[in-house]
Amino acid sequence: VKRLAAPSTPDYALENTGVSEVNVGAALRVRRGATETTLSYRRYQADLGVCSCLRLESADDFHAQLESRRPKGSELYRAEFEIERPSQAVVHDMALLRTRWDLPELGSLSATYSFQHDHRLEYEVVRQAVTGPQFDFRLLTHELEVALDHRPIHLTDHLHLRGAAGASAIAQRHYYSGLPLIPDYSSWGAAVYASERLVGHDFEVEAGLRYDAMIRAAHFERRDYQRLVRSGQLAAEACAGAAEDRTTCRSAFQTLSASLGGLRQLGRAWAVKAELSTASRPPNPDEQYLNGSAPTFPVVGLGKPDLRPETTYAASSTVTFQHPRLAVEASAYANLIRNYIYFAPAFDETGAPIFDVLVRGTYPRFITKAVDALFFGVDGGVTATPLPALELNLQGSMVRARNRSDDSYLVFVPADQLRGAISYRCPNEARWGMRNTFASLSGTYVARQRRYYLAADFAAPPAAYFLLGAELGAERRLGRNTVKVALTGSNLLNTRYRDYTSLLRYFADQPGWQAMLRVSLFSSSHS
């Protein structure tokens, strides 16, 4: 159970951003001989307030408010628990039944059935005559998986082969109701996969292969189908039963993923890792069929029904150094993405952005497009332990991203960042039966993103910022239970900042200083 009040920026509260959460779950495990069966269920339920500052306005009014340093009406904002419209109510139910058999010759065979129910309701600010939600999304997922972990094959004393193979089937049904936006859909998929790992004395080689096939059927009321036709997304006769009351648009996707990786130990401290891989994902239904005002963005969004799967070709390598007093890790990677599915402004033949006239004013048109994208970057970290109880840590990351189709920068790519931390952990049991007592202090510097493309965005990236954080924690045994206590403080310097990767940056600042006390109780029983 979790209740959070709306946080405040250094200058004003983020009105109506409270959170109320309930998390419950239980698992039952039965073991009989070589067979083990697990049954588990978990439910997550949350009411999430949406900042009153996040508002859709027509293009002119939206740009005018971008100029102001604080949201209008923010003098009335309050940091409180109460959640009002606009808000979201979210429920996830997850049930799982798994049986595992130890087969003496083959290895371990498992069969898993899982069911998931996801439900999201979105409540907008409306007149009192309307009491229900404005958006209602419900997704039901059934999945069946059979997997075999084969027994290690010992080729020589120093050469072993481990691996697994499996097959899965998935069926999904999605129901949507609300303002015109996305269709209902059903989908069916199947996959087979295998992976093997060759483990030697000072090296490892791993290879994997996975094949997926999926069929999706999107169901439209006649009126909604006609809207896609009028928007130019679909031809009038593109889908089965286009003249009927209900129309079904089918699409089928086949994707292949493969990876090959190797690790080489160089002496006692150094190791080098390299990986080549390719992976594909089919477009999401909203990327295909979106048609309407996007609920999170002041734009008119149009999907692209004939999108093909997005395919990533990735290469990465990592060097690590491990020493009792010092650990260093550095990675470099490059990902080339063909048919990268990108939600971005639409331009006409002259290169000017397209605007649509709606009953609420003029809004920019965004479409899903398939572009070729290149991401590459480096990240790394150093951890030094000059004393057993003292740890110093420095981590940095840098990523570059290009849209190769029109040679521009991609938006919402994280800026360069550097984080340093110092932590002290009590080496032995402290007073009052406290264990694992620790204290840490961290500083994070995030640079301003200088590589941006304003035509695909609404506002230039926000300024660089520095955040200071601290944490204190301990745990104690109480009979059979363990109680963990942690006190966490963030943005302790009360820095006013906006995050380039957050939608909130168009409307308001990020929260100022915050402190949170977390008490967790862990219990277990055996019979």
Added chain:
Amino acid sequence: MRTTALLGSLLALPSLLGACDDGGGGDGNENEVITAVTLTLTPGGGGAAVTAVFNDPDGDGGAAPTIDPIVLAVGKTYNGVVTFENRLEAPAEDITLEVADESDEHQIFYTGTAVNGPASNRPGAPLTQAYLDQDRNGLPIGLASAFTTAAGTGQLTITLRHMPPLNNVAVKTAGASTAVRDAAGFSTLGGSSDAQVTFNVTVQ
């Protein structure tokens, strides 16, 4: 051997010193659907009424809306009445009634190059607008207005603004029209726009 292990029961109770968690996320402020805005202008002292409709029969996305031009005669005073409908429903739903019921949280603003009035500082514009109705707090609503005409052309933007109270403080205040006039738009006014449509106006 039979072993049953029961795991679970994880309880996390955070309490607050300042305030917590990431802010924001989620969606913006969509309102109920309006697909048609109609302005009916009846000349004082008799004559045929002029009706102009902004109509987007399939809502956001889909086909572009149709927008009638407004053509008026010089030197007259018209009684202007605006209505809002959801024509996605059959029969069409009259949203005007809901606006009238909650008139203390709503106001209709008349702006653009074609109009001079409380929310638009354009002396010499072809239309001069004055509010004819009031809510229970004595503030203008704008469902009914008087338009006086002079020769000229321009654009008239009609905005239905929903301004529900925030933390029990009224957002619709006496200064609303002036705020729109001074900012030449809605960037300093609370609430959100349920409708904002623009007509071409010719007074000849």
